[in-house]
Amino acid sequence: MKKKKLSRQTWTYIVVLIVYAVVEIFExxxxxxxxxxxxxxPATYYAIVAVGLNICVGILGELSLGHAGFMxxxxxxxxxxxxxxxxxxxxxxxxxxxxVIGIAVAALFGFLIGIPVLRLxxxxxxxxxxxxxxxxxxxxxxxxxGYDSNGLHASFTSQMDLGMEADGTMLMNGxxxxxxxxxxxxxxxxxxxxxxxxxxxxxLINSRDGRAIxxxxxxxxxAESVGINITKYKMLGFVVSAAIAGAAGVLFSHSISxxxxxxxxxxxxxxxxxxxxxxxxxxxxxxxxxxxxxxxxLLPELLRALSSYRMLIYSxxxxxxxxxxxxxxxxxxxxxxxxxxxxxxxxxxAKA
Amino acid sequence: MALLEVDNLSIxxxxxxxxxxxxxxxxxxxxxxxxxxxxxxxxxxxxxxxxVYKPNxxxxxxxxxxxxxxxxxxxxxxxxxxxxxxxxxxxDMSVIxxxxxxxxxxxxxxTAASIFHLGSYKKVEKEYDDAAMELLSVFGLENxxxxxxxxxxxGQQRKLEIARxxxxxxxxxxxxxPAAGMNPNETGExxxxxxxxxxxxxxxxxxxxxxxxxxxxxxxxxxxxxxxRILKQGKTREVLQDPEVVKAYIGE
Numbered sequence: 187m188k189k190k191k192l193s194r195q196t197w198t199y200i201v202v203l204i205v206y207a208v209v210e211i212f213e214x215x216x217x218x219x220x221x222x223x224x225x226x227x228p229a230t231y232y233a234i235v236a237v238g239l240n241i242c243v244g245i246l247g248e249l250s251l252g253h254a255g256f257m258x259x260x261x262x263x264x265x266x267x268x269x270x271x272x273x274x275x276x277x278x279x280x281x282x283x284x285x286v287i288g289i290a291v292a293a294l295f296g297f298l299i300g301i302p303v304l305r306l307x308x309x310x311x312x313x314x315x316x317x318x319x320x321x322x323x324x325x326x327x328x329x330x331x332g333y334d335s336n337g338l339h340a341s342f343t344s345q346m347d348l349g350m351e352a353d354g355t356m357l358m359n360g361x362x363x364x365x366x367x368x369x370x371x372x373x374x375x376x377x378x379x380x381x382x383x384x385x386x387x388x389x390l391i392n393s394r395d396g397r398a399i400x401x402x403x404x405x406x407x408x409a410e411s412v413g414i415n416i417t418k419y420k421m422l423g424f425v426v427s428a429a430i431a432g433a434a435g436v437l438f439s440h441s442i443s444x445x446x447x448x449x450x451x452x453x454x455x456x457x458x459x460x461x462x463x464x465x466x467x468x469x470x471x472x473x474x475x476x477x478x479x480x481x482x483x484l485l486p487e488l489l490r491a492l493s494s495y496r497m498l499i500y501s502x503x504x505x506x507x508x509x510x511x512x513x514x515x516x517x518x519x520x521x522x523x524x525x526x527x528x529x530x531x532x533x534x535x536a537k538a
Numbered sequence: 539m540a541l542l543e544v545d546n547l548s549i550x551x552x553x554x555x556x557x558x559x560x561x562x563x564x565x566x567x568x569x570x571x572x573x574x575x576x577x578x579x580x581x582x583x584x585x586x587x588x589x590v591y592k593p594n595x596x597x598x599x600x601x602x603x604x605x606x607x608x609x610x611x612x613x614x615x616x617x618x619x620x621x622x623x624x625x626x627x628x629x630d631m632s633v634i635x636x637x638x639x640x641x642x643x644x645x646x647x648x649t650a651a652s653i654f655h656l657g658s659y660k661k662v663e664k665e666y667d668d669a670a671m672e673l674l675s676v677f678g679l680e681n682x683x684x685x686x687x688x689x690x691x692x693g694q695q696r697k698l699e700i701a702r703x704x705x706x707x708x709x710x711x712x713x714x715x716p717a718a719g720m721n722p723n724e725t726g727e728x729x730x731x732x733x734x735x736x737x738x739x740x741x742x743x744x745x746x747x748x749x750x751x752x753x754x755x756x757x758x759x760x761x762x763x764x765x766x767r768i769l770k771q772g773k774t775r776e777v778l779q780d781p782e783v784v785k786a787y788i789g790e
Binding site: 386390392393395397400405407409411413414415422426 | 588590610611614615619620622626627628629630631635636638639640642643645646647649651652653654655659662663666702703705706
């Protein structure tokens, strides 16, 4: 049985790689419109942040509505680093470092938010994380940052208040955000990061620490009674989840020309959008999150030709997927079909 | 020296003395029963012993060490494991993973090894597998190892809960109504299991039970609680025939 689990994990990687190869071939053959090509990286980083959120919702069992906030801090911290070192470091060193910094900063924020938040349960935790996401977004939205020969200047009011010398360089321009981040992230890098996120998430589930996290989700009182340190493992799950969201943020900031902390990128609606991916892909089902994120992100864009009907179709798809994944009758039917497929393959395997 | 020594244990909930002046001596290797009518305070005693509640008065000593006021997690590390009246399994986890969570504090590797499956991960996971399978086979659950815990029939869920508690290598095992909701067949099987784990692991067991057949069948000594106070304490047969005990249970 353990072998079976292992192969499921490996299958996830294989499917991701096949999809990647097909997309690359299509792109070389010129079959993809430039519009679609532009959607590949976003679809991948939304898949990554969905994997991260699924660790929080599915494995840790806590509802977070602030994952766009972790994406946001990952995006801005790594972007600042990349701009400051653009001329001094080659891309091959700079981008991995930016990635490490974005992940570390998101993990740090996860830790800091986790200290008060993980004492709360259920709805309260959702509300506090929601507020965190909004606060982070609004702070970054009003932050002006620049440097000159006198060092770093920061202000929350306006560019003028920075009091910089004429030759100073602006880093963050309030609502205008950060522009000129080197565009180091491409589809290949994004897929590599997705594979790493999957690797981390699935390894965690099949490990000592992962079992401790899941035991708290299933029954906190029983977990305490067998000596599980609740605070430690809740924190671990939350920090890993935030760190993966941070990695998605790094990809985000390194794939667009101007990084702004706007609602359309980091608002609570984005946090909820990610939650939709997680719920529809299956809570606790890591590979399901990837599929749901990729399909549901691309779908409204691909339906653009249908103009005003596209959101109608999108919502019908959401309802159908929801029923397919969660309605008891549909689940039974799916299990029967899967079992019969397995039986057939098993027979073939035995003959061969 | 007794393994578990409880002196003058009391707890108040508002104005109610839920447990009042409770004393208990459980010797090493003993199978001890705690009985009494509904609401007598039996589960409250368990919750006091496992740190869920803090006593207002009294001292609890395990193996000579004062554990009064320790937290639930620490008390498990001190050497007390328990099961619950209404079964508390890790429902969405597999049967074997339930036991592995119980083994958590005996087999270690780092968090980094957890995330990247590096270093001692493989070796220690093998130890987890072996130890968990050994326990499951004691309870006859080895064929159900990959079932989801919530899909097990009731009797097996009880057994799995005991297996999980045993996995923490306790000195003292507390069983809270292990036979509740079981049919006579299942109860008979459970009695065998309890006797088996006592002889196999040499463990001391304190159990709450309503099923008098089970109590008189396996417990050497019992304490009868009524309205939070000790009514009778002593050898099982003598206590169960005591007119006061009969009155408390059945009425006059």
